[in-house]
Amino acid sequence: MRGRIFHIGQLRPPLIILATLLLGACLQQTYHPPHAPAAPRHGMVVAGHPAAADIGVQIMQAGGNAFDAAVAVQFALAVAYPGAGNLGGGGFAVLHTDTGATAALDFRETAPAKSHRDMYLDSAGAVIPRASLDGALAVGVPGSVDGMARLHDRYGKLPWSRLLQPAIDLARNGVELTAREAHKYNRYREAFLTLNTTPPPLVRFDRPWQAGDTLKQPELARALESIRKLGRNGFYRGELADRLAAGIRRAGGLVSEQDLQNYRAVWRQPVNGSYRGYQIHSMPPPSSGGVALLQLLQAVEPYPIADWGSHDTRTIHLLTEIERRVYADRAAYLGDPDQVDVPVKKLLDPDYLKQRMADISPDAKTDSDDIGPGQLPPAESLETTHFSIADSAGNAIAVTTTLNSTFGSKLMVPGTGFFLNNEMDDFSSKPGVPNQFGLVGSEANAIAPGKRMLSSMTPTIVEKEGKPFLVLGSPGGSTIITSVLQVILNIIDHRMPLQEAVNAKRVHHQWLPDRILAESGALSPETELTLKALGHVIVTRKSIGQVNAIEIAPDGTLSGAADVQRGDNQSAGF
Ligand code: DON
Numbered sequence: 001m002r003g004r005i006f007h008i009g010q011l012r013p014p015l016i017i018l019a020t021l022l023l024g025a026c027l028q029q030t031y032h033p034p035h036a037p038a039a040p041r042h043g044m045v046v047a048g049h050p051a052a053a054d055i056g057v058q059i060m061q062a063g064g065n066a067f068d069a070a071v072a073v074q075f076a077l078a079v080a081y082p083g084a085g086n087l088g089g090g091g092f093a094v095l096h097t098d099t100g101a102t103a104a105l106d107f108r109e110t111a112p113a114k115s116h117r118d119m120y121l122d123s124a125g126a127v128i129p130r131a132s133l134d135g136a137l138a139v140g141v142p143g144s145v146d147g148m149a150r151l152h153d154r155y156g157k158l159p160w161s162r163l164l165q166p167a168i169d170l171a172r173n174g175v176e177l178t179a180r181e182a183h184k185y186n187r188y189r190e191a192f193l194t195l196n197t198t199p200p201p202l203v204r205f206d207r208p209w210q211a212g213d214t215l216k217q218p219e220l221a222r223a224l225e226s227i228r229k230l231g232r233n234g235f236y237r238g239e240l241a242d243r244l245a246a247g248i249r250r251a252g253g254l255v256s257e258q259d260l261q262n263y264r265a266v267w268r269q270p271v272n273g274s275y276r277g278y279q280i281h282s283m284p285p286p287s288s289g290g291v292a293l294l295q296l297l298q299a300v301e302p303y304p305i306a307d308w309g310s311h312d313t314r315t316i317h318l319l320t321e322i323e324r325r326v327y328a329d330r331a332a333y334l335g336d337p338d339q340v341d342v343p344v345k346k347l348l349d350p351d352y353l354k355q356r357m358a359d360i361s362p363d364a365k366t367d368s369d370d371i372g373p374g375q376l377p378p379a380e381s382l383e384t385t386h387f388s389i390a391d392s393a394g395n396a397i398a399v400t401t402t403l404n405s406t407f408g409s410k411l412m413v414p415g416t417g418f419f420l421n422n423e424m425d426d427f428s429s430k431p432g433v434p435n436q437f438g439l440v441g442s443e444a445n446a447i448a449p450g451k452r453m454l455s456s457m458t459p460t461i462v463e464k465e466g467k468p469f470l471v472l473g474s475p476g477g478s479t480i481i482t483s484v485l486q487v488i489l490n491i492i493d494h495r496m497p498l499q500e501a502v503n504a505k506r507v508h509h510q511w512l513p514d515r516i517l518a519e520s521g522a523l524s525p526e527t528e529l530t531l532k533a534l535g536h537v538i539v540t541r542k543s544i545g546q547v548n549a550i551e552i553a554p555d556g557t558l559s560g561a562a563d564v565q566r567g568d569n570q571s572a573g574f
Helices: 011-030 049-063 066-080 143-156 161-175 179-187 189-195 218-230 238-248 257-262 289-301 313-333 343-348 350-354 475-490 498-503 527-534
Strands: 043-047 090-096 102-107 266-268 273-276 278-282 386-391 396-402 460-464 467-472 516-519 538-541 549-552 558-560 571-574
Touching: 011 179, 011 538, 043 049, 043 066, 043 549, 043 558, 049 066, 049 386, 049 571, 066 090, 066 161, 066 218, 066 386, 066 396, 090 143, 090 278, 090 460, 143 161, 161 218, 179 189, 179 386, 218 238, 238 257, 266 396, 273 289, 273 343, 273 475, 278 289, 289 313, 289 343, 289 350, 289 475, 313 475, 313 527, 343 350, 386 467, 386 549, 396 460, 396 467, 460 475, 467 475, 475 498, 498 558, 527 538, 558 571
Parallel strands: 516 538
Antiparallel strands: 043 386, 043 571, 090 102, 090 396, 102 266, 273 278, 278 460, 386 396, 460 467, 467 549, 549 558
16 A cells, blocks of 8 residues: 555565666656555655654554654654664654644753753863764753654644554564665674673674664663653653663763753744745754755745756855855854844845845855865764655644764663764854864854754745645755755756655755765766866765655645665655
8 A cells, every 4th residue: 555665775686686677767766566546645654764654654544643653753763763763862843734834843952951061172172072972971861752742742643652552563573674774783883882881782793784684672662662651751750761861870971860851842933934936834943954944045046046957067056155154154143042042033034145145256166265174074974864744634744853973872771772862962062163064163052051952954844825845854964954955946946856856966065164065976077177166175975865755736646755865765655
């Protein structure tokens, strides 16, 4: 009953050959088994792991709505995709209900009460390398479980326990590893062993992990059972919370029992804007994603990029110059709105943006500062995960959730079964000193007790005539915002079909470091030469973002596009 995406890594060798022969260039297209409707209209899930996408569909087939499915998918990702899916992290959601209302849910981590602005500096005032990235001191107070409880309280239809059960079963019975997951667990083995006194279940002692191996996580199953039974209190109070806080303390971290008890996810108003007649609803601060996306779209709107083409020199140069200015604003002005004044209205004011973009020249890049390779983000892989869900009643939800780095702090408190985030690195440890994404910050994003660290996550819903048209978002740290931007432009301006819009090669600029990141093959040799002549520095990266998107046609038909070229993403619809 599901439209599925073929994953080459999941197919056995003879099937790989067969699939390659049969599907050829169509490999990235949605594959509908013969008995499935060609155009799903009941429900669609596009998520970072096939098992999670399937669970989301099963929940809707059992009578759940898109929000029930979102809760089940979040918990399933914590089991099947532990590098980014999580109990020990946080995230953001933007949703649209069947009554036409929109809302934004902030389940971002917070800084522990004992944190302070200079906690990652040594006595000479220098940033201590990796202190905000590895181990217990990097951990912010997790938000995902409270976020899901709040989402369910307000919008859920099925019982809470029904939404936890598939993840519990997956943890107990085991999840079959994709090639990517197996490779990743092997790659992080040393880090797991160095940063934990008790090896997490992802460490294998007999031989390396291989695709097709089964990973069982009984301790994680027990944590999920506690949450199934007691709701948020099964995580933030009682036995699991005590174990967690004691373990973090023992490992030198600051998150306490009190911090866990005090954690609250927050409902917020999405930031809204329009672009060429479409309405955009996205994540407000403490994510920079929505504000930056709306600034970018407003700044692009006067230009005929549809005539220029998606990867034309003029388009890339324009996007780069606009992104340079928007990311500079991000660094100066954005932070947790509950602790600092974030001038959202001013940043989105059309007159301000017009003046801000006025000095863009078509003939030269603005600033030719020499940027050395030392400023590039580290090669460490970075994972977050985004899922998009829509149902037939008109509900839709875009959720981006993360541990920050892959496996977060890599710390797993013994007996808990899940990794803890290293989201503290998203604060500005010291003004002007870049974090792992090369992003710099200022006072607005300085560490303070209880404060939420600035994010780039951009869960977004685009409406056409008041109805959801696109549901999308992406991982990718600082590149999240520009990945979402490019998919929107590909669809609205460049008229690409959804899957093509997701597959298309991406480019990115974030003010500092001053260089264009481009996926291999994104720029033709001529375009690259012309951009260099304009003064741009170009750095190639294998992959930027992983956009999981849904398009909803006016007749209610649901199309899912998973970013299958860049990750184990899958769409499933019925
Ligand atoms: O909130 C943020 O912007 C980051 N913590 C997201 C991290 C991320 O996307 C990692 N990678 N793919």
